[in-house]
Amino acid sequence: MDELDEARAELDRMGGTERTLFKQVIEIPAAMKTQKSKVNDLVKKGPPAINFLPVEILSQIILQSLPNCDDRCELEEFRLVNRRTNLSTVSRFWGSAILGTPKNLE
Structure with missing residues (x-):
């Protein structure tokens, strides 16, 4: 084979390399858009961010939101139990944390 x-x-x-690279330049943004959509869908389907809180921290947050009640106030105790029950229906994670936490965690 001579030099020519x-x-x-x-x-x-x-030229073949150029065509391949040009094709990739065209295809990669579309592939990235598809992948971003897939990631967003997976994030939406995943567990809510609140589920990543340690149970101890979630328990403290919930206990801080509940009113303090002494043993003399039966109506307030009823409201406290009712509020704990309502909060436990937010999610399975919350329900497990609330119902598995002692009423007076100090």
């Missing part, structure tokens, strides 16, 4: 044939072969190889 080698130069033409190299030019053809470069």
Whole structure:
């Protein structure tokens, strides 16, 4: 093969590389858009961020939101139990944390 044939072969190889790269430049943004959509869908389907809180912290947050009540106030105790029950229906994680936590965690 003479020098001219080698130069033409190299030019053809470069042309093929250029076509491949150009095709990738066109396809990659579309593929990225599809992947971003997939990631967003998976995030939406995943557990809520509140579920990543340690149970101890969630228990403290919930206990801070509940009113203090002494043993003399039966109506307030009823409201406290009712509020704990309502909060436990927010999610399975909350229900498990609330119902598994002692009433007076100090």
